[in-house]
Amino acid sequence: xxxQLVFYLFSTVLLISAVMVISARNPVHSVLFLIVAFFNAxxxxxxxxxxxxxxxxxxxxxxxxxxxxxFVVMMLDIDxxxxxxxxQQHAAIxxxxxxxxxxxxxxxxxxxxxxxVSVTRLSGAPGQTNTAALGDLIYTHYILLxxxxxxxxxxxxxxAIVLTLRPVGSGRRQxxxxxxxxxxxxxxxxxxxxxxxxxxxxxxxxxxHTSYHETSxxxxxxxxxxxxxxxxxxxx
Amino acid sequence: MAHFFYQTLVGQxxxxxxxxxAVLVPLLIGVAYLTLMERKVMAAMxxxxxxxxxxxxxxxxxxxxxIKMIVKETVIPAGANRILFxxxxxxxxxxxxxxxxxxxxxxxxxxxxxxxxxLYLLAVSSLGVYGILIAGWASNSKYAFMGSMRAAxxxxxxxxxxxxxxxxxxxxxxxxxxxxxxxxxxxxWFCLPMFPVFIIFFISALAETGRAxxxxxxxxxxxxxxxxxxxxxxxxxxxxxxxxxxxxxxSALVSILFLGGWLPPIGVFPFTLVPGPLWLIAKILFCxxxxxxxxxxxxxxxxxxxxxxxxxxxxxxxxxxMIGTAAFLMVTGLLPQGGGMN
Numbered sequence: 001x002x003x004q005l006v007f008y009l010f011s012t013v014l015l016i017s018a019v020m021v022i023s024a025r026n027p028v029h030s031v032l033f034l035i036v037a038f039f040n041a042x043x044x045x046x047x048x049x050x051x052x053x054x055x056x057x058x059x060x061x062x063x064x065x066x067x068x069x070x071f072v073v074m075m076l077d078i079d080x081x082x083x084x085x086x087x088q089q090h091a092a093i094x095x096x097x098x099x100x101x102x103x104x105x106x107x108x109x110x111x112x113x114x115x116x117v118s119v120t121r122l123s124g125a126p127g128q129t130n131t132a133a134l135g136d137l138i139y140t141h142y143i144l145l146x147x148x149x150x151x152x153x154x155x156x157x158x159x160a161i162v163l164t165l166r167p168v169g170s171g172r173r174q175x176x177x178x179x180x181x182x183x184x185x186x187x188x189x190x191x192x193x194x195x196x197x198x199x200x201x202x203x204x205x206x207x208x209h210t211s212y213h214e215t216s217x218x219x220x221x222x223x224x225x226x227x228x229x230x231x232x233x234x235x236x
Numbered sequence: 237m238a239h240f241f242y243q244t245l246v247g248q249x250x251x252x253x254x255x256x257x258a259v260l261v262p263l264l265i266g267v268a269y270l271t272l273m274e275r276k277v278m279a280a281m282x283x284x285x286x287x288x289x290x291x292x293x294x295x296x297x298x299x300x301x302x303i304k305m306i307v308k309e310t311v312i313p314a315g316a317n318r319i320l321f322x323x324x325x326x327x328x329x330x331x332x333x334x335x336x337x338x339x340x341x342x343x344x345x346x347x348x349x350x351x352x353x354x355l356y357l358l359a360v361s362s363l364g365v366y367g368i369l370i371a372g373w374a375s376n377s378k379y380a381f382m383g384s385m386r387a388a389x390x391x392x393x394x395x396x397x398x399x400x401x402x403x404x405x406x407x408x409x410x411x412x413x414x415x416x417x418x419x420x421x422x423x424x425w426f427c428l429p430m431f432p433v434f435i436i437f438f439i440s441a442l443a444e445t446g447r448a449x450x451x452x453x454x455x456x457x458x459x460x461x462x463x464x465x466x467x468x469x470x471x472x473x474x475x476x477x478x479x480x481x482x483x484x485x486x487s488a489l490v491s492i493l494f495l496g497g498w499l500p501p502i503g504v505f506p507f508t509l510v511p512g513p514l515w516l517i518a519k520i521l522f523c524x525x526x527x528x529x530x531x532x533x534x535x536x537x538x539x540x541x542x543x544x545x546x547x548x549x550x551x552x553x554x555x556x557x558m559i560g561t562a563a564f565l566m567v568t569g570l571l572p573q574g575g576g577m578n
Contacts, residue, residue: 055355063362067392074373129351131412
């Protein structure tokens with residue numbers, strides 16, 4: 001009784017949040033609903049007795065993949081009105097795709113035969129935890145396929161590194177040894193400045209007369225610029 | 237009576253609620269007194285007296301702080317996403333509590349003694365990022381957003397080396413069950429043969445909880461307060477509680493993985509008199525003390541130093557250590573066989 005209830009609870013929330021993923025207007029909300037969906041899928045795994053897969057789903061998809069999604073989506077600068085403009089133009093193509101996919105789904109579901117035997121739990125031999133059962137399968141019976149997956153991921157990783165690698169020597173680079181090797185005698189100069197005498201001639205500095213903003217962005221002051229402003233100040 | 241609690245549905249639910257309360261209430265009191273302990277220890281290290289006005293030795297200071305925090309006004313910024321803004325602290329707090337379900341305080345003494353306990357802990361702690369990310373984004377503030385970005389990058393980076401170190405421990409245990417991990421340390425605590433990764437794990441735990449010297453996410457000199465800069469009152473309090481509960485959780489994890497959990501240092505007469513939970517609490521307190529000690533001692537890391545340490549030092553080292561552990565156990569025939577049996 002309780003497992004069925006929990007199953008229906010998880011699957012209902014899963015389906016609702018999956019619908020919300022594509023119908024939410026704010027992309028950040030979409031990603032958050034996606035996370036809820038992942039979470040409920042993990043719950044379904046738990047109900048089926050696959051505790052290891054459930055935890056893995058949460059760790060990998062929720063803990064890593066969705067975080068990256070969220071990172072990217074939060075950084076997006078999206079104009080929502082522009083997004084909705086395209087809807088009318090692409091509606092026809094969208095409907096076509098939708099009809100084709102729906103027909104395929106109908107065909108697939110139509111040919112689906114429910115097994116008369118009830119599904120066995122997803123655990124291995126009696127007394128073996130499903131972590132051990134899964135390890136046995138992956139690392140003993142399907143080791144070559146598993147290694148193949150690993151290789152594909154390695155290729156993807158190297159590809160990502162190559163795509164984002166900047167040429168050596170470009171950009172700022174910190175050489176820690178050099179920083180640590182600095183001693184006060186090389187970098188500090190002690191100046192004996194007598195009281196009441198300006199230190200400008202001995203290496204001190206004055207605030208530049210025109211501000212940085214004025215010199216870098218001409219006419220950035222409404223009237224006359226910094227010099228005028230200074231004059232006004234003097235008059236007052 | 238026993239029949240009612242173990243056989244009927246209502247009895248089981250009542251039992252479950254009682255068990256949960258038996259973990260959460262001491263935890264929350266622990267969090268309250270951890271704040272006091274932190275202030276007292278820091279004060280002692282800086283030759284001050286610390287809180288000493290409210291109650292004897294300032295023992296009521298934590299409750300005074302809590303009451304102050306509760307009666308303040310909750311301010312929601314005008315540009316904030318209201319629902320997510322209020323949801324984030326609850327998420328952060330709930331996740332910090334959730335993880336405690338699997339921590340064993342004695343042989344088999346856990347709310348849920350599940351087979352994949354350590355994976356559950358990893359899963360819950362990896363969810364902790366969301367509370368921070370959502371808070372930073374929903375606040376609609378630059379500082380909060382920058383802080384949450386930093387926090388998320390930091391937590392994701394250090395989770396990798398934490399995961400690898402946990403794998404090396406699991407190789408020596410042969411089970412994902414936290415109870416089994418402690419029992420495997422009957423003869424020798426893992427902190428001795430695995431001393432280097434014990435230290436790395438502790439430092440990663442500091443980074444994972446965003447504690448000094450890795451408290452970049454809330455670096456007040458640059459980001460005011462980081463991801464919770466817009467929060468006030470109880471919403472801020474929930475973040476605060478969550479952060480300290482996470483500190484205690486990480487200390488418990490260090491104790492369980494490396495310091496023998498509830499086991500006494502040596503299983504001989506005078507030590508075995510002390511009940512297991514007290515040993516665990518003593519170890520957690522020691523770890524917490526080191527957390528505070530580190531905070532009072534080291535200046536904050538720069539952000540690039542933090543990332544370099546995580547990815548270029550800890551990750552390769554823990555990877556090599558993992559391979560080395562596997563090879564050593566394989567060659568010496570110490571690899572636990574038939575692991576994972578119920």
